[in-house]
Ligand SMILES: Nc1ncnc2c1ncn2[C@@H]1O[C@H](COP(=O)(O)OP(=O)(O)OP(=O)(O)O)[C@@H](O)[C@H]1O
């Protein structure tokens with residue numbers, strides 16, 4: 001399968017992370033530089049679950065770019081690089097205070113918005129069974145032509161999925177044309193409501209006319225498709241952090257579905273894969289194996 005989207009490192013800092021300005025030195029209890037980006041965490045999860053996985057991303061010619069290349073390589077993902085045009089690789093700094101009352105994320109988009117529809121050639125699509133696109137609202141140029149890309153994919157017999165993730169601008173510009181060419185839409189509950197303007201998830205999902213697999217944090221997942229619906233619980237695990245849980249969820253769903261399992265079973269795999277990923281810091285360290293699922 002082919003994942004198209006964001007690839008960057010996450011710098012995860014723990015401890016006394018609430019900054020006080022004026023040359024105050026504060027001591028941390030932990031710092032990890034790990035593979036981040038919704039696209040690359042999804043790709044790593046798919047490879048770990050046994051799918052032959054490539055990732056198309058723009059990555060810069062710098063130290064953060066080298067982290068992305070080596071981390072994806074170690075996880076068995078083939079990185080296909082789009083032009084980075086001298087732009088630095090993106091980075092997210094994730095501040096995780098002791099006591100765990102939510103986190104703050106500082107993101108440099110860097111190369112993330114550089115992908116263009118033309119980067120996804122028919123030649124590339126002709127070499128895969130499925131294309132998944134991540135973090136659409138961070139990539140406006142890609143979003144503009146994605147409906148056409150997915151239409152080309154379908155003509156070549158390639159299936160499509162989309163996880164928009166949150167829109168930092170909160171404009172939620174219409175993605176109706178893209179969703180009309182999307183086989184599986186994988187939002188979380190807040191994103192589903194924001195995108196549709198509907199008051200409740202079921203109404204929202206039914207208004208879209210495609211298969212919707214919705215992540216719902218510790219409540220697990222719900223899904224609606226033509227002729228059915230289901231819900232699945234995650235697992236009760238000792239949560240270290242939830243970074244990338246949604247992306248590992250995507251990987252669980254896609255691995256099951258492309259492996260020929262039913263939607264219901266794929267949603268169960270997804271919810272369990274999401275939960276298991278929360279057992280360690282960062283997005284990929286505790287991703288599920290086929291044996292786990
Ligand atoms: N606290 C938790 N305990 C157990 N499982 C969890 C927890 N949080 C998330 N999960 C699992 O991970 C899945 C995806 O998580 P979540 O709903 O947070 O996705 P998300 O909002 O898209 O996250 P992100 O985009 O930040 O990775 C859930 O459906 C659930 O199965």
Ligand SMILES: [Mg+2]
Nearest residue numbers: 165188246247
């Ligand atoms: Mg998400």
